[in-house]
Amino acid sequence: MEQFHGVGVTPGRVVGRVRQMPTPIREPEPGAGLSSGASVEEETARIRAASKSVQAALKGRAAATTGDAKGVLEATALMAADPMLVKGAIKLLDASADGGARSAERAVWESGAAVAEKLKSLGGYMAERSTDVLDVRARIVAELRGLPAPGIPESDEPFVLAGEDLAPADTATLDPTKVVALITSAGGPQSHTAILARALGLPAVVAAEGVDRIPEGMPVFVDGAAGTVLTDPGEAESEAAVAWARQAAALALFTGSNVLADGHELPLLANVATGKDAAKAAAAGAEGVGLLRTEFCFLDRDTEPSIEEQVAAYGAVFEHFPGKKVVIRTLDAGADKPLPFLTNAEEPNPALGVRGYRTEWTSPGVLGRQLEAIAAAASEHEAEVWVMAPMIATTDEAEHFTRLAREAGLRTAGVMVEVPSAALTASHILAHADFASLGTNDLTQYAMAADRMLGPLAHLNNPWQPAVLGLVKATCDGAAVATSATGTSKPVGVCGEAAADPALAVVLAGLGVTSLSMTPRSLAAVNAVLKTVTLAKAQELAALALGAPTAQTARDTVREHLPVLDDLGL
Ligand code: PEP
């Protein structure tokens, strides 16, 4: 038995066999000529055979799949035998080709790049297919090298997916009926990969050094609450997994509204990115949307979406919440969510660069058009639309943004508080903004000067850190000052991942937060704990957490006072 310790990002106890994520395909050496000892004819035959075999594998997967995934796989299978790609590669084997002969691997690599470029230059739908060509190219090169296909491994049996880290795109294609848990040696608990794992409800442990070397097929026990992975589990672990499955079914439901034990209301909202997410959030009982991440609607775009496209994308969310609050955030491009039409890929320090609201300075007009689209979509639906800007750092920025929003006809305009300067000046910012929403993921990253994507910094990227709790309190205190100064209530929500931690949710309530927004999967667990505490008790626990010298003591102390967490396996 071997135990690995990491950071638990989604609770859940499961037993399963490990499948390792294949390492990404490396670019073949340029200028090395034909593969040694091979003739052009032999290399041609290898390319044709590899393309056929990749096509057959993709067709096989398409036949075994339904829905959207089937269509995607069928289209990708066609691409694997695309004449432009295959013939283009074969031409590059010849000594007369520009740059001389290449190996089969190199020829496929270059031909794939050329096809992808061509598609990109066509724009629109065709441009969006360029990443699919690059995926097919990697599959053919893997086949030529006799390596496993890149991407999530295929398996008939459910498995525990292990790896160094996953690209957000890989995580998005995870099939939760096949992947029962996710364990990575790198990655932070607030990385977008972790966020997506949480959204899928997958028990997950990140930053667990060594799990990417667990042998293929090894049975493991994953405890997503404790953040541990154990190889060769025994009877006790299997029983814990069965008990969890029973518990999870009981915790799957949240209906009505969230009130504390004394009747204090604390609405639970959902974080969403698309209409599909919104439908799921509504079905999970969310009382509204606390964060619509609009950049996620356009991650695959390299040109600015038209106003019509934007109206359709936002309307697809609004329609699921008639009469309910939907907080839509303007594009938060940059850092790990680059949008080529807004951000500069060459920035040396993108998390500290031109991201979020700041793109208004380098690409003026995009924000104004987005606000126009939001207002148009809002006018077509009955949702109560609130708008907010990400990465606000100063009062001037808050004043400028809220003015733009109101000029566009949006009545309720607020800001994200995710930069420490905004937390510390909340009373001034909220003199202009109608509300604040704490983005605890970035607030933690910036307070602790710790890149949220980095596994080795996971212990710093912890919203229980005393400095982060202090900044949350500063924001709530600032809102109280602004409320009495303006005579208008200034609500402060939380839409970072901290809201989805049931113990921390109690602390946030005690600090004065007025709503919590999270992935719909976490609503029931957070509600199950919050309804057992009064506001006075939450305030008492918040004071204990604030007074603790370390993140660990804050968490341990609060958990000790909330035995309900253990009873529920949270
Ligand atoms: C946050 O920073 O907490 C947040 C909600 O924004 P994002 O995770 O999209 O950066």
Ligand code: MG
């Ligand atoms: Mg953020």
